[in-house]
Amino acid sequence: MSKIVIIGAGFAGHTAALYIGDALGKNHEVTVINRQDYFLYIPSLVWVGVGNMKPEKTTFKLEPVYKKMNIKFVHGKATEIHPDEQFVIGVKETDNSEVKMEYDYLIIATGPKLNYDNTPGLGPKYGYTHSICTLPHAVEIRDKYLELVERMKKGEKIKMVIGTGHAGATCQGATFEYITNIHKDLVNKGLRDKAELIYHSNERALGDFGVRGVVAKYGNKLIGSDEFIEAVFKDAGIKWNIQRATKKVDEKKIYWEDFDGNFGETEYDFAMLVPQFTGQPFKYVGKNGEDVSSKIANPAGFIKVDGIYGLPYDELVNKPEAWPAVYQNDTYKNIFAGGIAFAPPGPISQPHINPNGTNITAAPPRTGMVSGIIGRVIANNVIDLVKKGKMTHSERMTEMYAACIASMGDSLWDGSAATIVMYPVVPNIKDFPHQQGRDRFITLMEMGLAGAWMKKLIHYTFIHKLQARVGWKMIPE
Numbered sequence: 001m002s003k004i005v006i007i008g009a010g011f012a013g014h015t016a017a018l019y020i021g022d023a024l025g026k027n028h029e030v031t032v033i034n035r036q037d038y039f040l041y042i043p044s045l046v047w048v049g050v051g052n053m054k055p056e057k058t059t060f061k062l063e064p065v066y067k068k069m070n071i072k073f074v075h076g077k078a079t080e081i082h083p084d085e086q087f088v089i090g091v092k093e094t095d096n097s098e099v100k101m102e103y104d105y106l107i108i109a110t111g112p113k114l115n116y117d118n119t120p121g122l123g124p125k126y127g128y129t130h131s132i133c134t135l136p137h138a139v140e141i142r143d144k145y146l147e148l149v150e151r152m153k154k155g156e157k158i159k160m161v162i163g164t165g166h167a168g169a170t171c172q173g174a175t176f177e178y179i180t181n182i183h184k185d186l187v188n189k190g191l192r193d194k195a196e197l198i199y200h201s202n203e204r205a206l207g208d209f210g211v212r213g214v215v216a217k218y219g220n221k222l223i224g225s226d227e228f229i230e231a232v233f234k235d236a237g238i239k240w241n242i243q244r245a246t247k248k249v250d251e252k253k254i255y256w257e258d259f260d261g262n263f264g265e266t267e268y269d270f271a272m273l274v275p276q277f278t279g280q281p282f283k284y285v286g287k288n289g290e291d292v293s294s295k296i297a298n299p300a301g302f303i304k305v306d307g308i309y310g311l312p313y314d315e316l317v318n319k320p321e322a323w324p325a326v327y328q329n330d331t332y333k334n335i336f337a338g339g340i341a342f343a344p345p346g347p348i349s350q351p352h353i354n355p356n357g358t359n360i361t362a363a364p365p366r367t368g369m370v371s372g373i374i375g376r377v378i379a380n381n382v383i384d385l386v387k388k389g390k391m392t393h394s395e396r397m398t399e400m401y402a403a404c405i406a407s408m409g410d411s412l413w414d415g416s417a418a419t420i421v422m423y424p425v426v427p428n429i430k431d432f433p434h435q436q437g438r439d440r441f442i443t444l445m446e447m448g449l450a451g452a453w454m455k456k457l458i459h460y461t462f463i464h465k466l467q468a469r470v471g472w473k474m475i476p477e
């Protein structure tokens with residue numbers, strides 16, 4: 001009997017758990033440990049954050065799903081990994097008791113640590129700016145936003161800044177979606193003229209999104225995502241400041257540094273700034289009690305897998321095979337990492353060091369869709385290893401599709417969405433040398449009501465799939 005432990009039940013870990021539970025749960029021991037006792041459908045938090053979706057519509061309890069799939073569930077936080085002796089130590093959320101989980105295969109899928117400490121004053125932790133990355137944060141920002149709506153109704157003008165809170169932040173897609181949802185909500189409430197909306201980002205260009213932007217078909221033309229997003233912002237009256245690294249935040253101002261090395265300040269009444277993401281901090285303990293973290297994680301805490309690390313950017317962009325294929329640690333072959341937890345080999349966007357030596361570069365996103373696909377690849381390989389002793393699955397981010405649907409409102413009648421489909425996620429210059437690394441036949445950008453329908457549909461079909469309901473395996477990640 002094999003023992004499989006999965007740390008984290010987000011898009012990557014939960015997807016992996018379902019496939020492994022389905023294939024191995026009856027005859028092997030599969031355990032998932034997760035800090036919350038629920039799965040959180042994070043993409044819909046942009047709707048929670050403006051009060052257009054009830055928080056409970058974005059979650060479901062994990063335990064009943066795992067029972068059905070013959071998976072043991074621990075509601076707790078993993079704290080130590082002992083890779084030589086093959087066990088994980090965790091602390092149960094319910095009674096603070098310690099739990100030891102032995103494994104033959106370990107999957108680390110812990111998503112990001114929201115590193116507010118790297119930007120003084122940032123985030124709910126310090127009480128000035130907000131976040132939309134977790135359920136409690138989304139509820140908190142919704143309450144603040146609705147309080148401001150009441151003030152706007154009385155005639156007050158409010159300045160709202162939405163964007164990134166660190167030179168190396170990612171998740172620009174979510175910030176774009178949140179600001180456009182605020183715009184749409186204020187239009188619906190007849191209050192749009194009471195708010196100044198500013199997009200504030202570390203991206204090199206609008207529409208970069210940490211994936212080097214996209215050039216795609218739009219109707220009968222080819223356009224760049226910079227033009228596309230600029231048109232959306234102009235249409236919505238949203239201002240933008242890009243190429244900016246947030247350095248510090250206080251009660252009234254965001255302090256930043258830009259690509260040219262200038263320092264400046266932006267005043268705000270309300271701000272949502274996404275922090276730097278790092279890996280979750282674990283103790284990695286060797287057989288003699290020594291620290292073996294350097295064999296597993298990079299200095300930022302992301303798990304090193306089968307990527308080629310340390311290449312200069314110019315080399316990396318010409319080497320699709322530098323991106324991991326099976327998400328397996330090199331030293332400990334029975335450890336895998338998926339979703340945001342794995343260490344990418346470098347940025348996808350072109351890095352920028354400004355004259356002050358500050359590196360202002362959007363980090364590579366590992367979106368929900370990408371995380372789910374990686375979770376499936378890892379699961380299939382673990383199933384292979386248990387059944388046949390040999391892995392047969394692989395998928396690099398240079399071979400993966402992604403669809404980003406950024407909604408503007410959740411209405412199926414007058415909602416809208418900016419849809420960007422890209423193949424592959426990481427431009428692959430070898431396969432598509434004359435198309436900036438992406439397949440022009442598949443890559444597209446679209447604006448309209450159809451995207452709003454799609455986004456709503458995806459919310460419900462994904463939650464259906466992730467609850468392992470009828471036909472779940474037929475719904476793609």
Ligand SMILES: Cc1cc2nc3c(=O)[nH]c(=O)nc-3n(C[C@H](O)[C@H](O)[C@H](O)COP(=O)(O)OP(=O)(O)OC[C@H]3O[C@@H](n4cnc5c(N)ncnc54)[C@H](O)[C@@H]3O)c2cc1C
Nearest residue numbers: 008010011012035042043078110111174339340367368369
């Ligand atoms: C507002 C917002 C909107 C977004 N919209 C989209 C979208 O439209 N489409 C899209 O594809 N992506 C979207 N994303 C990105 C997407 O949500 C993430 O890429 C995705 O959640 C990453 O999945 P993951 O499994 O790596 O991590 P997560 O989903 O963060 O899951 C990690 C899990 O691990 C748990 N965990 C962490 N540490 C421990 C520990 N020590 N012990 C036990 N458990 C632990 C966490 O509690 C969590 O449950 C959005 C993100 C945000 C913030």
